[in-house]
Amino acid sequence: MKFLNVDIPVKNLPCLDETFVPLGAFFRAYQQGATKPLAVAVERSGGQIGVYETHIHGTPEMAEADAYYVDRLVKFLLWSWGGFKVTVCGDEAVAAKIKAAYTDTGSRAFDKGFMEQVYETPFIVESLPYDQRPAPVQRTESVGRNTRGGRIGFDAGGSDRKVSAVLDGEPIYSEEVVWFPKTISNPDYHFEGIMAALSTAAAKILEKGGHVDAIGVSSAGVFIDNKCMVASLFLKVGKEDFDKKVKNIYLRAAEQLSNQLGYHIPVVVANDGDVSALAGAMGLGENGIMGIAMGTSEAVGYVDAAGNICGWLNELAFAPVDGQPDAMEDEWSGDIGCGVKYFSQDGVIKLAPRAGITLTGASPAEKLKEVQALMAQDDERAVSVYKSIGTYLGHTLGLYAMFYDIRRVQMMGRVMSGKGGDIIMAEASRVMDEEYPDVHFRPEAPDEKTRRVGQSAAAASL
Numbered sequence: 045m046k047f048l049n050v051d052i053p054v055k056n057l058p059c060l061d062e063t064f065v066p067l068g069a070f071f072r073a074y075q076q077g078a079t080k081p082l083a084v085a086v087e088r089s090g091g092q093i094g095v096y097e098t099h100i101h102g103t104p105e106m107a108e109a110d111a112y113y114v115d116r117l118v119k120f121l122l123w124s125w126g127g128f129k130v131t132v133c134g135d136e137a138v139a140a141k142i143k144a145a146y147t148d149t150g151s152r153a154f155d156k157g158f159m160e161q162v163y164e165t166p167f168i169v170e171s172l173p174y175d176q177r178p179a180p181v182q183r184t185e186s187v188g189r190n191t192r193g194g195r196i197g198f199d200a201g202g203s204d205r206k207v208s209a210v211l212d213g214e215p216i217y218s219e220e221v222v223w224f225p226k227t228i229s230n231p232d233y234h235f236e237g238i239m240a241a242l243s244t245a246a247a248k249i250l251e252k253g254g255h256v257d258a259i260g261v262s263s264a265g266v267f268i269d270n271k272c273m274v275a276s277l278f279l280k281v282g283k284e285d286f287d288k289k290v291k292n293i294y295l296r297a298a299e300q301l302s303n304q305l306g307y308h309i310p311v312v313v314a315n316d317g318d319v320s321a322l323a324g325a326m327g328l329g330e331n332g333i334m335g336i337a338m339g340t341s342e343a344v345g346y347v348d349a350a351g352n353i354c355g356w357l358n359e360l361a362f363a364p365v366d367g368q369p370d371a372m373e374d375e376w377s378g379d380i381g382c383g384v385k386y387f388s389q390d391g392v393i394k395l396a397p398r399a400g401i402t403l404t405g406a407s408p409a410e411k412l413k414e415v416q417a418l419m420a421q422d423d424e425r426a427v428s429v430y431k432s433i434g435t436y437l438g439h440t441l442g443l444y445a446m447f448y449d450i451r452r453v454q455m456m457g458r459v460m461s462g463k464g465g466d467i468i469m470a471e472a473s474r475v476m477d478e479e480y481p482d483v484h485f486r487p488e489a490p491d492e493k494t495r496r497v498g499q500s501a502a503a504a505s506l
Contacts, residue, residue, distance in 0.1 A: 071443065088125060202225065264315070325351060388457075433471075
């Protein structure tokens, strides 16, 4: 396979998407012969700076490949680490193209606006000589695995909310309640649902003679200092209400419960993907865990080799995985080739017609169920859908390994359920064996012990 003057030695392509250009394989092949040092620094909250060291070619015949490589690299780093300032060190021409892309009218205007909303500061792109590149500054956060005392764990999902009451590491109560946060514009609905869950769990702890010592929250969205900066759960809430009532919604809930009980109760809020990875780490008794959930989107969490959460965004649904010029566009960001269209219900729905499956469901969830029903009958068309996703996954895990120190990857979510999930993991493992033999982990399903930990119980340990 040849792409932008780069020969990519690819052995495996998805049977339903043979023009797929695996970005990990492209990155590896592009680096062959690239000798000009380049660093990309990304600054985020608290003065933290991530620095990615690499090389470009820096020759006229490779100028297009250089520009594309750095564009995709910067995009991946932003959605992995998060940040409001990018410094391209070592090539002014490439830096100028990145700067033009991240303007209000540039190709990455969405990314710029998103990061400005998260970090509440203007987004900046700068250029520096390579020898003046910033030094990395990283502060990981040791969270979770706190089991002493009475603890409440709350997990805010898009279709249900879960709460657990835990005493000295032993769950004494849990409940799951259906709610509709994504369709309700009144933030009081969300707050009242959160308070109902916390109050119920607190009562169970008090009934046992315990004391509510802490609250841990697992919630979809981006959180800085326990404040909600962006979250699909509050999709319908207007900006004024969001700023007044949603940004600090979990802090307000903890304060109200504290007032009710007459003593201060600390709260820690973490992205649900990171809590999912934490649950995996607690269940396995290991660190360096990435959790990937394929559902309505691609949700990713990561616990580093020291067992810490890094404070990164890990929003890999919007990180690029495919280089083909006519890759499917993500409606939200306007970019193409991003993970959400490969590792979610959208990925299944995209591939099903190519396999000859006519979908009639009114919603993405219903369409997924149609393919799953065919897979339960070993329909070869459905098999080809799941095999294609497995090929995507094998290549993409090779890409993720370039940016994360991963020991284990646990696969979750509705797309992974049933026979289809088994095919995805088997195919991904085969592709990694053949294409990325130096990457030592392979995708796996959570074991029973990890499942028993559960998302809300893991949140209680925050």
